[in-house]
Amino acid sequence: xxxxxxxxxxxxxxxxxxxxxxxxxxxxxxxxxxxxxxxxxxxxxxxxxxxxxxxxxxxxxxxxxxxxxxxxxxxxxxxxxxxxxxxxxxxxxxxxxxxxxxxxxxxxxxxxxxxxxxxxxxxxxxxxxxxxxxxxxxxxxxxxxxxxxxx
Numbered sequence: 001x002x003x004x005x006x007x008x009x010x011x012x013x014x015x016x017x018x019x020x021x022x023x024x025x026x027x028x029x030x031x032x033x034x035x036x037x038x039x040x041x042x043x044x045x046x047x048x049x050x051x052x053x054x055x056x057x058x059x060x061x062x063x064x065x066x067x068x069x070x071x072x073x074x075x076x077x078x079x080x081x082x083x084x085x086x087x088x089x090x091x092x093x094x095x096x097x098x099x100x101x102x103x104x105x106x107x108x109x110x111x112x113x114x115x116x117x118x119x120x121x122x123x124x125x126x127x128x129x130x131x132x133x134x135x136x137x138x139x140x141x142x143x144x145x146x147x148x149x150x151x
Contacts (some may be wrong), residue, residue, distance in 0.1 A: 005106065007033060008046075011033050011038065018052075023122075025122075027128070030059040
């Protein structure tokens with residue numbers, strides 16, 4: 001099963017996270033997402049309801065590329081099919097995860113790898129108390145072994 005989220009809802013979720021944490025990563029993610037086609041009416045409606053409309057406007061105007069480059073990037077991206085764009089996103093995630101894992105000590109078990117990944121990518125987004133609670137929660141998760149079918 002693959003879980004998916006609409007881009008519009010992801011924008012709103014990241015805006016809420018940005019509002020709560022002032023995380024530069026969430027701001028950059030929103031800036032990237034609003035550079036691609038999305039249902040602006042839906043996002044604006046819910047941004048106002050959720051109290052993040054000012055943040056949305058800031059992210060829309062703080063793009064790090066000149067407008068001509070933004071248009072060229074968007075046009076090239078839109079030449080790809082939906083499936084190709086999803087696969088590009090998944091590959092980007094896999095590359096980032098692989099690079100992070102390669103930088104960790106090789107003797108980390110799976111649980112400590114999850115903790116290290118969380119701290120690397122999201123650790124600065126939380127207060128020390130909340131970060132410690134999340135780390136404790138990650139360490140308490142007991143994973144069941146993967147079952148394989150015998151043929």
